[in-house]
Amino acid sequence: MARVIVIDLSRHNTVYVGHDRYFVLHAGGPPLLVRDHCPHRGGPLSLARPTPDGRRLSCPWHGTKVGVSAVRRGCLPMVRSGDEAVVLLPDGTEPVSVLRKEVLANLPAETGPAC
Amino acid sequence: MTPAEVRIGASLGERLLAFARGPLFRGDAQVLHAPNPYRRALAPDALAASDFTRPLTAGAPSAHRALAAHRLLGTFYEAETVLLPEQGLAPLHGDFDLFYGADLRALRENSVSELERFAFDCLADAVDVSGAGTTDVLESYFRHVVAEAATGPSPALAAVEAARDRRTAADLYVVQLALDGLTEASAMSRNLGGAYGPEQSALFKIFIDEFGYGVHDAKHTTIFAKLLRSRAMATHVHAYWNFYLAGPLATNNYYYYLSRDHAKFFRYAGAVTYAEAVFAPGFVEMVKVFRGIFGDTVDLHYCDEHAHIDEHHGRITRDQVLLALADRHGPRVVPELLRGVAEARLVGGWFEEDTAAQIRWSDDLARYRDLASNARTGRGAEPDRIVLSPDAPFTTRTRDTDVVLEMAAGEADLVATPTGPPERLARGDVLLVPAGRLHGLRAVTPEATCLVHPVSPSLEAPDSRPATATADRPAEQDG
Ligand code: FES
Numbered sequence: 291m292a293r294v295i296v297i298d299l300s301r302h303n304t305v306y307v308g309h310d311r312y313f314v315l316h317a318g319g320p321p322l323l324v325r326d327h328c329p330h331r332g333g334p335l336s337l338a339r340p341t342p343d344g345r346r347l348s349c350p351w352h353g354t355k356v357g358v359s360a361v362r363r364g365c366l367p368m369v370r371s372g373d374e375a376v377v378l379l380p381d382g383t384e385p386v387s388v389l390r391k392e393v394l395a396n397l398p399a400e401t402g403p404a405c
Numbered sequence: 406m407t408p409a410e411v412r413i414g415a416s417l418g419e420r421l422l423a424f425a426r427g428p429l430f431r432g433d434a435q436v437l438h439a440p441n442p443y444r445r446a447l448a449p450d451a452l453a454a455s456d457f458t459r460p461l462t463a464g465a466p467s468a469h470r471a472l473a474a475h476r477l478l479g480t481f482y483e484a485e486t487v488l489l490p491e492q493g494l495a496p497l498h499g500d501f502d503l504f505y506g507a508d509l510r511a512l513r514e515n516s517v518s519e520l521e522r523f524a525f526d527c528l529a530d531a532v533d534v535s536g537a538g539t540t541d542v543l544e545s546y547f548r549h550v551v552a553e554a555a556t557g558p559s560p561a562l563a564a565v566e567a568a569r570d571r572r573t574a575a576d577l578y579v580v581q582l583a584l585d586g587l588t589e590a591s592a593m594s595r596n597l598g599g600a601y602g603p604e605q606s607a608l609f610k611i612f613i614d615e616f617g618y619g620v621h622d623a624k625h626t627t628i629f630a631k632l633l634r635s636r637a638m639a640t641h642v643h644a645y646w647n648f649y650l651a652g653p654l655a656t657n658n659y660y661y662y663l664s665r666d667h668a669k670f671f672r673y674a675g676a677v678t679y680a681e682a683v684f685a686p687g688f689v690e691m692v693k694v695f696r697g698i699f700g701d702t703v704d705l706h707y708c709d710e711h712a713h714i715d716e717h718h719g720r721i722t723r724d725q726v727l728l729a730l731a732d733r734h735g736p737r738v739v740p741e742l743l744r745g746v747a748e749a750r751l752v753g754g755w756f757e758e759d760t761a762a763q764i765r766w767s768d769d770l771a772r773y774r775d776l777a778s779n780a781r782t783g784r785g786a787e788p789d790r791i792v793l794s795p796d797a798p799f800t801t802r803t804r805d806t807d808v809v810l811e812m813a814a815g816e817a818d819l820v821a822t823p824t825g826p827p828e829r830l831a832r833g834d835v836l837l838v839p840a841g842r843l844h845g846l847r848a849v850t851p852e853a854t855c856l857v858h859p860v861s862p863s864l865e866a867p868d869s870r871p872a873t874a875t876a877d878r879p880a881e882q883d884g
Contacts, residue, residue: 292541293545323535366536369746372463
């Protein structure tokens with residue numbers, strides 16, 4: 291069975307499952323709980339900024355542009371009703387904690403030339 | 406405008422008003438509706454076409470236009486079922502012809518999808534489902550929300566238990582159940598046709614239980630009527646129409662809404678599975694509360710039956726409908742199944758909160774007289790003036806903001822419960838009606854005038870719903 295946690299989206303935007311970190315991404319459409327992990331070398335995607343077209347996140351470590359659709363595909367199952375979100379985590383025994391952190395990936399795209 | 410005069414190009418509001426102002430839907434001077442399933446009061450006072458220009462929101466399920474919209478939608482849906490009066494059709498043939506006739510049918514068919522969008526599009530904002538769905542995820546989520554529902558008494562039953570006048574409060578609760586109880590499983594019947602394998606057969610088993618295996622005395626509507634009779638209440642379909650609250654109306658309509666459109670079949674399967682799973686513990690609780698109030702004088706066969714059979718229905722729908730559909734049709738359908746569960750949980754909350762709030766207010770009207778005396782009513786604003794006469798049609802309504810009612814002339818009864826004594830308002834009396842609370846006024850002198858003052862700013866919001874039921878709950882973990 292999956293593990294169930296309930297988070298209040300008005301207060302929390304980050305979930306730790308053991309050493310794995312997830313954050314709530316607002317990229318058009320419903321909020322998604324996505325892995326805070328750049329596919330290049332694990333950079334913190336929550337601190338990425340969207341590219342001007344909003345389709346990719348620009349990783350703060352080495353600048354890889356990670357497609358939002360790819361990030362979206364790997365999101366954790368979540369059912370949101372109002373501010374309450376029920377998250378379904380894979381079976382396991384790692385401790386889980388939730389907190390609020392700065393998520394730059396939800397800010398508007400940086401202006402200026404995309405690098 | 407008569408139905409025939411409403412032509413293409415009329416707005417949704419104009420079409421709905423043309424429907425609601427038909428002769429069947431004006432209400433009559435009686436508080437309870439007569440044994441005539443075709444007549445019911447539809448449009449509360451001062452309903453305007455413009456009330457239907459802005460969709461409803463999930464946060465205001467008992468607003469004035471929400472009540473009107475759900476009365477209309479419920480009537481639309483019921484016109485797609487067979488309603489015949491128990492005493493025979495002979496004296497009501499004209500009403501039968503009108504209710505099912507071409508004029509109203511055309512208006513219904515031209516409006517129902519738009520009215521559904523008006524009423525239920527808010528669910529798309531209120532609930533969303535993300536991430537890869539698997540049967541395991543579905544089962545975990547389902548077990549979580551069902552366990553959560555089973556952990557405490559329902560807000561509505563808790564309000565019954567806490568009321569000063571528990572009998573009146575209990576009757577008010579039963580009336581909300583009557584909406585479905587007297588036409589039970591009608592929505593479900595729409596999803597029985599077609600060909601979808603063992604899951605279809607599982608759903609049919611539940612349906613036939615509801616219908617008493619074809620034995621009329623065992624049909625759930627029959628045993629629901631026994632409950633009403635044991636309370637000396639009317640048993641005909643929608644005698645208590647004026648007392649159905651917007652939240653329960655919306656909850657009932659939701660199942661029709663899903664089952665009318667087979668594209669929403671998987672949402673329906675999620676929703677009905679949730680409902681069946683939470684009914685059994687709900688009825689166990691209801692039996693406890695009602696026995697405590699009425700002792701042996703109330704017939705709770707209906708509740709005992711559900712407490713028993715819904716345990717089976719809960720298991721059958723979970724294993725043989727919900728999870729079986731997920732297994733058979735794969736991850737593409739799981740988000741829809743999850744959405745159905747989540748939405749049913751949300752609209753079930755509308756039922757509970759609205760009923761609880763109505764019980765708390767109607768049980769404590771003396772305090773609302775005091776609150777009215779201290780309320781700050783809008784200075785300079787002209788109050789609405791309602792002129793009442795004893796033979797005018799009686800209807801109930803809600804308001805979107807707190808108001809103070811003030812009797813300016815004559816006397817009237819404020820009616821807020823189906824069976825409790827009305828609250829007599831004499832000249833000069835004032836009473837605070839919070840936003841969303843259902844009430845009707847009935848003149849007891851040849852003429853009576855009531856002024857309606859908006860309260861500004863809101864003195865208090867005793868009945869406002871929290872944004873979410875669990876907004877303040879700390880994050881938690883489930884094994
Ligand atoms: S870790 Fe993200 S670009 Fe290198």
